[in-house]
Amino acid sequence: xxxCDVGNTSYHFYDLENDFKEDVKSFDxxxxxxxxxxxxxxxxxxxxxxxxPNWEDLEEKIDKTPFYDTMGIDRIVACHAITDGVIVDAGxxxxxxxxxxxxxxxGFIYPGLKAFQNSYATISxxxxxxxxxxxxxxKLPKNTQDAISYGFFAPLLKEIRSYDMETILTGGDxxxxxxxxxxxxxxxxxxxxxxxxxxxxxxx
Amino acid sequence: xxxCDVGNTSYHFYDLENDFKEDVKSFDxxxxxxxxxxxxxxxxxxxxxxxxPNWEDLEEKIDKTPFYDTMGIDRIVACHAITDGVIVDAGxxxxxxxxxxxxxxxGFIYPGLKAFQNSYATISxxxxxxxxxxxxxxKLPKNTQDAISYGFFAPLLKEIRSYDMETILTGGDxxxxxxxxxxxxxxxxxxxxxxxxxxxxxxx
Numbered sequence: 001x002x003x004c005d006v007g008n009t010s011y012h013f014y015d016l017e018n019d020f021k022e023d024v025k026s027f028d029x030x031x032x033x034x035x036x037x038x039x040x041x042x043x044x045x046x047x048x049x050x051x052x053p054n055w056e057d058l059e060e061k062i063d064k065t066p067f068y069d070t071m072g073i074d075r076i077v078a079c080h081a082i083t084d085g086v087i088v089d090a091g092x093x094x095x096x097x098x099x100x101x102x103x104x105x106x107g108f109i110y111p112g113l114k115a116f117q118n119s120y121a122t123i124s125x126x127x128x129x130x131x132x133x134x135x136x137x138x139k140l141p142k143n144t145q146d147a148i149s150y151g152f153f154a155p156l157l158k159e160i161r162s163y164d165m166e167t168i169l170t171g172g173d174x175x176x177x178x179x180x181x182x183x184x185x186x187x188x189x190x191x192x193x194x195x196x197x198x199x200x201x202x203x204x
Numbered sequence: 205x206x207x208c209d210v211g212n213t214s215y216h217f218y219d220l221e222n223d224f225k226e227d228v229k230s231f232d233x234x235x236x237x238x239x240x241x242x243x244x245x246x247x248x249x250x251x252x253x254x255x256x257p258n259w260e261d262l263e264e265k266i267d268k269t270p271f272y273d274t275m276g277i278d279r280i281v282a283c284h285a286i287t288d289g290v291i292v293d294a295g296x297x298x299x300x301x302x303x304x305x306x307x308x309x310x311g312f313i314y315p316g317l318k319a320f321q322n323s324y325a326t327i328s329x330x331x332x333x334x335x336x337x338x339x340x341x342x343k344l345p346k347n348t349q350d351a352i353s354y355g356f357f358a359p360l361l362k363e364i365r366s367y368d369m370e371t372i373l374t375g376g377d378x379x380x381x382x383x384x385x386x387x388x389x390x391x392x393x394x395x396x397x398x399x400x401x402x403x404x405x406x407x408x
Binding site for chain 2: 008067068069070071072092093098104105106107108109110111112115116118119120122123124126127139140141142143144147148150151154155156158159162
């Protein structure tokens with residue numbers, strides 16, 4: 001059995017021991033012979049995968065009523081992995097979702113690090129810097145690179161800390177946020193845990 | 205005498221009673237016969253204006269050492285208008301600067317409303333919405349439009365409120381932020397007040 005989280009750029013597989021990625025553009029999903037439980041955020045690709053006999057869309061097993069119609073299936077599945085806490089999935093967008101007693105309380109979306117950085121560059125050439133991912137968010141900056149880096153990190157961190165709940169970080173930029181949220185837990189398999197929960201199993 | 209704040213898109217004039225704007229592309233500054241004190245964020249245009257006999261660049265009268273080298277002259281001048289408080293200039297970028305006892309404490313830059321909105325659209329078509337500028341920032345959202353609107357407003361507001369100081373709002377989107385910061389003061393002439401301070405006068 002394989003689990004697979006299909007994003008816009010890659011297939012992310014997990015065989016309950018190891019995980020590996022395949023490129024959405026070049027990988028042929030029909031080459032997989034195992035049973036695959038998947039979720040997919042891409043509508044066209046989702047249709048194609050559903051047509052394969054050994055690929056089963058977990059989305060069909062999920063009751064979405066506690067969430068909302070246009071909420072990404074990846075966020076919904078991640079919410080199945082925990083009962084209480086804040087899930088921060090730091091990818092191309094940063095989604096922040098809150099659960100209390102297993103009930104979804106709501107969540108918000110912040111642009112991901114790259115998108116945020118690029119948005120400064122669209123405003124003015126003078127703001128075209130890479131972020132300082134170690135900017136001190138405890139004191140106000142006095143140079144341009146830090147001023148935009150602080151603008152990305154400090155407000156987001158204040159928002160997340162304001163919930164005063166256990167925080168779980170996942171996604172490609174989890175490690176960067178972990179520096180600022182040392183008490184948070186990093187769980188790169190959170191989504192797969194959610195998928196297993198939906199399948200009625202527990203990850204050891 | 206006229207004051208003029210020259211931005212990337214317009215000349216913003218103030219005759220100490222009324223203010224008016226002229227387009228940077230179409231307006232000929234040599235048609236002004238009055239004495240003009242100006243600041244200009246655009247390097248090429250600044251050079252051209254300095255060459256005009258009746259246009260005097262206020263930037264030359266300003267000691268920038270309490271600030272930093274690459275800080276925009278508009279932010280520096282605005283900082284001359286107050287002694288204590290937080291200046292939020294909500295334009296194409298949102299600059300947030302803090303002063304205590306007349307001393308610049310530092311500041312940060314957040315993308316402006318339009319740039320922030322556009323950055324979601326670059327991440328995914330599914331995030332292509334106009335912001336709900338009346339989104340409730342006191343509870344976590346449960347729909348996509350509110351999830352991105354909250355992502356723009358709530359973290360920024362938490363950051364600004366964390367200073368617990370008098371807040372002055374200026375710039376084109378000041379009114380939108382004022383809804384969320386009702387105790388803040390809106391001052392559309394803040395920059396001109398700063399220019400007058402530099403000139404050693406006081407605005408009545």
